[in-house]
Each structure stands twice: as structure tokens, then as C-alpha cells.
Amino acid sequence: MPSVLIKNNMREEHLPHIWCPGCGNGVLMRDVASAIDNLGLDHRKVVIVSGIGCSSRAAGYMDFDTIHTTHGRAIPYATGIKLADPELEVIVLTGDGDVSAIGGNHLIHAARRNVGMTVVVFNNNIYGMTGGQYSPTTPRGEYGTTAVYGNIDRAFDIAALAFGAGASYAARGDTYHVEATTYLIQKGILHKGFSIIDCASICPTYYGRKNKKGSAVDMLMRQKTHGVMAEHAEKMTPEQLQDKQVIGVLAHTNYPEFTAEYQKIKDGLRGGKKDGQK
Amino acid sequence: MARSELRLTGSGGQGIILAAIILAEAAVIAEKKTAQSQAYGPEARGGMCKAEVIISDVPIGFTKVLHPTFLMALTQEALNHFSEEVAETCMILADAGLTIPVWAEKQTVTAPILKAAKERIGKTVTANIIAVGVINKLLGIADEKTMERAVLRHIPEGTEDLNLKALHVGEEMGEVLKKQRKDM
């Protein structure tokens, strides 16, 4: 029997999903659904936008208006949707490759521009859909089918990248800390402006196997032992924090949101300013 | 005028293109056919600049100027370069401060456009509007009122008096030139 959460938010006829046994994406998708449920959002006004990759198949399973777009472009598609109808709650589901490699340019500009949308990154440190190539978040020294001698690139910290680019809300979650991650997504949805929740997923099939991370359970347990809540992290020394993953809000500020600012321009024009001059 | 092909030349930043647009605008108001275009390079300022206007009583096919019937040059470089390309029948208007190349002497008239902009209007940027006035008198594109309307449509708010004065100074110079040509 499916849970009420699944009944209310998922397209049961399209389940079970295509993700591998032990994949963290299902958990993160559930967190998004819980966040929507907890907030009591009007389901008609929620639009889920995704790009390409394992993460982006999530859009097809969620019972909302959903649009599975092209690789890397979920954020600009979401931008167009939000601009067309600022009343919509636009949620982007994306992966580490989708959002920080092929779509990296869109990420930083969306963060800077502050168009109201919530981006949830299913960050599994690997290209899963194409079979295990290294991604911008594969740690240095680790392996992928295109990093057979060890990855020599440094990894992106996606939340920090977005924060650096001006994101008004940036947070980190993971697969293990379900309640905290759900809460962080909720806060992101409530935030007026661009919000991003970079969620560590797990990919036992490719990333785990290539890098001897053990089973899915082992990988989850690692998230448990290495995850530190932000409020605890504050009291820890940099040495203690080494090798830890901080779960919580990295940045939360209130910048003016793009569509609201644009509306002000339109209202001003109606008030008699002409041609936008001076 | 059956079909006049005007080529206005100078350097970037002199407002050559705007002058061409204003002449085209006047032609439209005067219910003539017109096509205005320009060739430009990547430089926003400096460099050689060329703008073209075709004015005709009948519909215009080809939209580029091939055989100018009128050439204006506001810089020496432009005058030297473009005067070489035109037919003997093409009237050339050069700024009075320029040296007329030997080959162009017969067909060239001069007017102190840049000097007037600086000394009579007090703003060098009005040279293009003065030029519009001179050209209109020489070619009879539109009546004075129409030309004023055309100018007013294309200048920034608050510069109306200045630009209309420039236009009138140009028309005055054009009137004198026209008489001289008749006497020739």
C-alpha cells in the first residue's frame, strides 16, 4: 500500500522508478514531496522542472505539472516559466553534472539574478545515466570511467559556488538526514528569491563501486557519521570539521526578487515614466 | 527628383547616421519613398563612417546606394576616399575646412559646417543637424516645416532650440550655396 505522501504527490502508475537499488535519488524526491506537503502548497501552482540525467527523471514521477527539459537548461526554462507567471512555485530538480557542468553558467547567473525558484540538487558525485564518468563534484583523486587514473580536477562545492555567485538562500542536505533536508527544502521554497539546496545523494552502482565505498548502506552510514548539523558545526574547530559535511543553511539573505522588481518597473511605467529613460 | 542617392560620410561619432535618418524621416513625412541604411565597422567612435539615403518618387527596389547623386564628406579622409568613387555628375558637399582633391574640384561645393557648429551654435555635436539644413536646401527634399518636424522626432528632449537653430543655420548656408550654383 502506498503511503499517503506517495498517493498525494506521486504518479503511482509510473512507479517503480528507474533508479538502481540503493540510489539516493528516491529519498531526495520524497523529501521534496514532503516539503510540498508540509507547506500545504496548492498543487496546481507547483511546476517541477528538470534537466537531463538520473536526477531529472524525478520530474516524471511527481504528480504536478512537470517539464523534463534539455541537459543543463532546467534553470533557464524555470526562469521563463516564473517570468510568465510569477504566481507559480517553480521547483528545479537537477544533478551535479546538469547544474554545475553543462548548466554551470545558468546556475551562477540565476543566483545573481535572484529569480524566485527552488533548486534541489541530487548530487551523487558522478554521471550516473551515462555509466559512471567523473563529474564536477567527484573529489580529487577518485575514479570514474573517464578518470581511470584518478581524477585530477578539484571538486566544486555547489552550495558555496551558488553563495559566491550571490544566491540569497543556499543550503546543504543529504540522503541520510531526511528531516533536516526536508526542512531545508521547505525553507528554500518559502524563500522569496533564488534558493538552492545541494543534497548529497548516493550512487552505489557507479560512484560507490568505482571508489570502493561499499554498499548503499555503507554509503548512507558514511553520510550519518560525516554529516554535522550547522548549529553543531558552529561550535567546532576547523580541525574537527575536516572531512565533515555540514548540513544546514549556508546563506540566507533577503535580496529583491527579480519578478517583483520587474513588476515595479512596469508599475512605474504605468505611472507615466516613458520609454524607460532616466 | 526621380531617384536621388545620397551618401553621407565622415567619422564615427559625428552623427552621420542620425543625419541620414532625419533626411529619410523628412522624405517619409513629405510622402516620398525612401530607404536608409549604413555600413559600419566595430568601432563606435572614430573610423570612417558612411550612411546612405535613397529618396524617390517611385517604389525603391535595390536599397543600397550604388551611384551617388550626392556625396557629403565631413573629414579629409572621407572626402579623399569617397570622392574618388563617384561620377562627375555627383554633387559633393565638403566641409569648408577640408582640402578639395584635384579630381573633385569641379563638382564640389563647400560650407563651413564644423566651424558654424562650434562658433555659431557653440556645440560641435550639432554639425550633423547643420548638414541636414544645407543638404535640404541643396536638394529640396522637404519644406522647412517638414524638416523641422523630422529633426524634432530624432533629438533628445531639451535640445529642441539648439537643434532647430542649427537646422536654420544650415538652411541659410544651403540657400547661399544654391544661389552660387545657379550663377555658375
Added chain:
Amino acid sequence: MGKAVLMQGNEACVEGALAAGMRLFAGYPITPSTEIAENCAVRLPLAGGTFIQMEDEIAGIAAVIGASAAGIKAMTATSGPGFSLKQENIGYACLTEIPCVVVDVQRSGPSTGLPTSPSQGDVMQARWGTHGDHPAIAVSPSSVKETYELIIRCFNLSEKYRTPVIFLMDEMIAHLREAVELPDMDSLEIEDRLTPLTAEKNPFPYLVKEGEWVPRLMPLGMGQHYHITGLIHDDTGFPTNSHEEADKLCRRLLDKIQKNKEDIITYDGYLLEDAEEVVVCYGGTARAALSAVDEARMEGIKAGMFRLITIWPFPEEQIFRLADKTGRILVAEHNDGQILLEVRRSAQGKVPVDFIGKINGDVITPEELLTKIEEEHYAKCADKK
């Protein structure tokens, strides 16, 4: 008809788009299309719409398709290099059947090429630029007035057939200023996409109704809870690997254009009735052709012009019929013979098809065209003797 106003081609494109109902523009500045973005930035907020300058060309078209999926008419504009970048997402709009208009003000290529020089080198790219077999509609204007009229038609075709429409402008027209008599807004025919009658959940959003060519998709955010994907999908809108479903979808996408060619194709004939030498051309090139044909007639050569307005789908039947009644065809275009291939294919060897083209950024002049017409004409006369 209102009073004539002086307008630049790019400006007329924006005014026409607004008249057609465009309410969002997303794009990236690129010569020689930049004035389209600039005019949209001024005019859209005044019309209650939205202008956004995106971070790159791809983001521009992505935002346009997103906005259109949410129910508003949207447009982007670009030039050669940007047109190349937009191709993948043009294919996405084809497959998902989301209407949008892409303006490509062609400039000399390849690569960065001659950014300020005219060209018509993107004609085949407009047809085949995005990967896979897909439908294509492309339209090309040859005056500023026609730019205004045809951009409206682009929106109408896009809405009606739920497909991206390419407005193939060229630098000659984009940067030309001419008088345009703006039509009375009430006299314009404006087409809006069909949507479902109710917003209730629909398990088959991509099912096409009997007698219609495209699915009635609901704007996002109306509660229909359907799925859009760039994967091959069935009537449910969800991905399928079925060859049968793939065939059904891809075939319908091509058929909706192919089988409605009569509705989509427009062209212009000039002095064709008795023409023995016909110049086939389109866009800005037609202006030189018009002058050349007039001059040829004055010399007593029976010349005429067939001007393509719809470039894709190609008017093959019309060219076939033309080849039946004329003595010779001369294709004139600012490329190395792209439409020439189509004309030769369509003429099926019935008449000689000659060519004049330029790829150096310079324009073809009426004199050059006339010389070509004369050469052909007198060669033919000599043959007869």
C-alpha cells in the same frame, strides 16, 4: 491603414511581434540582431510583458520555451553564432510542441565571420540545424513593411502548428529604414493556440483530437498535472521506447507541416505571366532582383521574379509549375547555393537552373544580376539561331 512611419527592420520586427501578442522576450545581444533586444527592452514592460537579457544564447531560447509552456507568446532573436547555439532547444520545442518564434538575422559566416555584413547562409541551418528528423517552418521578409507583417504570421503559424518558427531575416533588411504603414490592430488576424476546454487532470494530454493536427496542451500551472519531455513520448506525454509510438509521433510532427503546406507556403510573383527568365530569390536579395528585372524588361528581355516568402517548407510544387512555363531560372542568394539545391530538385531538369551568389559579405547588385540575365538570354538567343 495608419500614417506611414520610418522604421528600421529590426524595429518593425518588434512592433509586429507585439501586435501578434508577444509578451516575453529572452535573448542575448548579437550583431546584427541587437536592436530587436533593445527595442523589446523598451517596449515590452510598457505592453505589460517581460524582457530579460539572459546569460547566453541557449538560456535565451530555454527561457522562451519555458515561458511559452506557461502559456504566453515568446520570442528570441539572434544571429549566426547564436543560431548555432540555439539549435538543440529548437529541436526540443519541435518535439514537445511548444510554440515559439526564433528570429535569425543572418550575417556572414562561418564562425564569427563578418559580423556586420549581410548573408543568407543560414537557410539550410534553419531547415536542418537541430538533430533528427523534424518539422521546420522558416519565413523571410524582403522589406521593412513585410517584416512587420510576417513576424505576425510567424507567431500565428507557431501557435497553430505548435512548432518553433524561424524568422530568417538578413542584415540588408534588419538595418534598413523604410516607411511602414502600421495596420489597424483590429484588422490583424491573430491566431492563438488551442488549449483544452477544462483544466481537469487528463491522462492523455498529447492525444490529438480527430480533425486536428496538434495536441491541445494546457499552460503549465493550471492543474492538469501533465508531463512534458524531450524524450519520445506517447499520448500520455511520458517516455516510451516503442518503435510504433515513436513512428506515430515523428510521422505526425512531419505530417502536420507537410500536409498543410498549402496553408503555410506563401510566395510573391513579379511579371511571371510571360517571363522567359525568372529570378528565384528571397529576403533582401529580392530588392536587387526587382531592380534587375525592371531593367531587363526595359531592354526587352522578358524577365520575372519568383520570391520565396515561406522558405521552409519549400514550395516545390510551385517551382515545378514555374519550371513548366518559363525558359530559364536564375537563383540569386547570398550564399554558395543553398536554395539552389532545392530549386534544382524541384525543377526536375525541365529548365536550366543557373546561379548567382556571394559569400564575401558584399551584396549582389542589380547590375550583376542584369548581366547574368543578359548573358543567359543572349546565349539562348544564339542557341536558337
